[in-house]
Amino acid sequence: MNNENKDRRIKWLILLIPTLTIGLWEYIRHAILLPYISMELGNLLAPFIVLLVTLTLVRNLFSRLEQSQQALQRAKGANAALEERERLARELHDGISQSLFLLAVKLDQLDEMQSEGPVKQLAEGLRETVRVMHEDVRQAIANLRQPLTPAAAAWVVPLRKLLGETADMTEARAVFTWSIPDESLTDKEKVELHACIREALMNVRKHAKASNVTVTGESVGEHGFRCSVEDDGVGFHGDPLQASGRFGLRMVRDRAKAMGWSFLIERRGDSTVVELLKRGGKVHE
Template sequence: MSNQQIKWLILLLPSFVIGLWEYCRHEFLLSVVSMTMGNWLSPFIVFIVTFIVGRRLFRIMENNEEALKETKAKEAVLEERQKISQELHDSISQSLFLLSVQVKQLEGSAEQKKKIDQTIECIQQEVRYSIRTLRTPPPQTIDLKEALHSFAKQIEEESATIQVNVQWEIAPTELSEEEQLHLYTMIREGMVNCQKHAISPTSMKVFGKSTFDGWEVFVTDNGEAPNTLGTTPDNHFGLRFIHEQAARHGWDVSLSRLYEETVLRITKDESYDRANARLNR
């Protein structure tokens, strides 16, 4: 049963009940139930029938809405996986083209051979990471704090030299299911970028807290400044992905160097969003 049909049933149910009661009362119960008693019974009967049937209809409507949310979450996951697949395809194509050019120019040069070996190693790293991402996409509904702790543990197992600390103080009620999903993928991408591009990091931190009118998230590491710092997001798939996701939800993203740490900051300021909405009216 669709939500539109349920709404019509809820609207028509009281009229149908009162009409049926009045017909039965005048046709069959007039000698048994007085007019005064009938007038008192009418709202009571309408309330009882509407309450019993309406509760079931509302429950069906809530189930329909939950199913719709779940479907949207699945579509969001599939969309993100499709984007990652496309980026993986483009990255491998470019790297293989560069590799073929370098092979043609090799002509016995040891220096060129070394560059080719480095390119092949880079391709292997990108392919391994992308395949892992595609095989383990974020779940449709998540406990964001638990998911971050789980991914932090995975990074520590892969990189024995990096210790990951997660401090999460943002309540689940402050984010919708879709926002939790997308924020998780952004934080995860930031953590992977720290792991891949930071130079000799030994510590990584993920910190999320509520602010006066929104929230902010920090992903930091104590490694030396990576090559991605100061570059435009278009030059790097990870940064571009994070900026695209932030733009979709109206969040702010910055990457900077502070107190000998590389800091990725993601923020949401609802007061700023409301001010923009008023200006765009």
């Protein structure tokens, strides 16, 4: 409601300021400036004065109104997403979860009817399968009812999965920390950032022999971010971008350069860090 009242005031100001400007100019011209400025010159100056006020005050009000409308749309989108998640959680609970419960009851009845033999063994196996499915559904319901976070954004989930796969293949410990707001990135930035992180993780798979791998994404100012892939593997000697077989790192560097981001690869203590940095202020469409 506060945002709606604020938007309403801004709209009224946009409508009234040009009119008030003309009225104030006419009053000043007739009350003070008439001996010094002719009627013809006063009439000629009036539209330029209105234009000047429009380019300053009114233009600023339009910008504030646009920002307010964008924030309102983001809030509506977030609320719609929450409502959809809650609807899916209810459907899972009222449909699949209840059906699995009834199936478990019937399996218990079958188990009581058949004390021994292959049917009993089959019932026990089915009961275990139902139990696992029921736990999966309960976990899915719990996840749907959790608040949305940057790390739960749809395009971020494959990154976390890719990190997990990298850790499984290298028997390393994985840590994923992500706090970049989804709305602070354009679609193009998401695509390019996803590709860069993927290449950096592929490089860890092929060369690092790491025990720990960490992916971190954090905000830097407005619309800016810092994203890094860090591992405690064997590291590198010399310039890693010139080493044979490091095409992925050169691709990350080139993608970052094309987007106007800073690219860095360095040793920090016992760790190798590939870092992408976008300073706040620029938005790449």
